[in-house]
Amino acid sequence: MIALQLVGSTSSKLFFDLSILYAKKVTQPKGFELLFVVAYPDGKWTVTKNIEQRDEIITLQKMMDRVQHAALVIPHMFCEKGLTSLRILFEDTLQIPLVGSSGHVLKKAQDKYLTKIIAHDIGVQVPKGIKLTTSTDIQTVYNSLNFPLIVKPNFTDNSDGLSLVQSSAELEAAVAYAFSFDDEILVESYIDGREIRGAILELNGKFITLPFIEYGVNSERPIRQRADKYKFNDEGDLLSQSEKINIPATCPALVNQTLQVRLNQMMIAMHKSLGCRDFSMFDFRIDALTGQPYLLEAGLFWSFSESSMISNMIQANDEDLEQITQQIWLQTIKRRK
Secondary structure (H helix, E strand, O other): OEEEEEEEOOOOOHHHHHHHHHHHHEEEEOOEEEEEEEEOOOOOOEEEOOOOOOOOOEEHHHHHHHOOOOEEEEOOOOOHHHHHHHHHHHHHHHOOOOOOOHHHHHHHHHHHHHHEEEEEHHHOOOOEEEEOOOOOOOOOHHHOOOOOEEEEOOOOOOOOOOEEOHHHHHHHHHHHHHOOOOOOEEEEOOOEEEEEEEEEEEEEOOOOOOOOOOOOOOOOOOOOOOOOOEEEEEOOEEEEEEOOOOOEEEEEEEEHHHHHHHHHHHHHHHHHHHHHOOEEEEEEEEEEOOOEEEEEEOOOOOOOOOHHHHHHHHHOOOOHHHHHHHHHHHHHHHHHH
């Protein structure tokens, strides 16, 4: 069976490099042949068995003609189009079963403010916050929230445009910085405490919760920045994932039973409410004073490589990554039937 790997970016070199970084290490379960369909920022496409080799450059229409025989498609794209409209193209137009959540669901999850609203409506606790546009009076922040605050773009990932603001003297610059990435931004209360990432698998109608990852934030480094996630060269080109020296990642994290039950409940509720499929991942802050968990964001990505976060959680649980991957992919194919 052909497992089509949707890779690259139609918009930027950074997103292209990030996609390649994960996709070139994708697990290949038994019974599947990997075929890569690569999107380039110049609008061209390649269909190849070797992701490192740029084969014949073709148009979108020719690419669509060549992939019709695929059994399923596994998306590895991080740009907005790759997360939304291209997922919809492959699943709804080409009728190829897609692993993970649909482009419609990703469009919701990428909207951080909308995710907060959905969470609040189902009783999942989130930091108090407001959305600003370029026409919003900054005085709204002072009227609604107390310092310290987190300021971040509403739609970007990888901590781009993110700031921790301790006082009014820092707010204006942080807002301008966030607006340089997006025309909608979030300003929300900062939750001092542990940072925990959790994930669940949905297999055969049942939810499987995985070991948690804890990011070792501290008083000197209270939030994770872009450099804590990826390593870049002096020209700004992506090299690899970061070595997580400044903010180490621990998996499995030490989580007591009460907190574990609550986090699992929150993740399953969000998975259902967003309309996720197959897997989902969520970031939390655990209030240092009250012990209460707060949902920060939803992340519906999994590259099925050993270096990805969900893969790390699976292996920390002494599970076979290739076997789990095979089960998820076969489950996806059954959706077509």
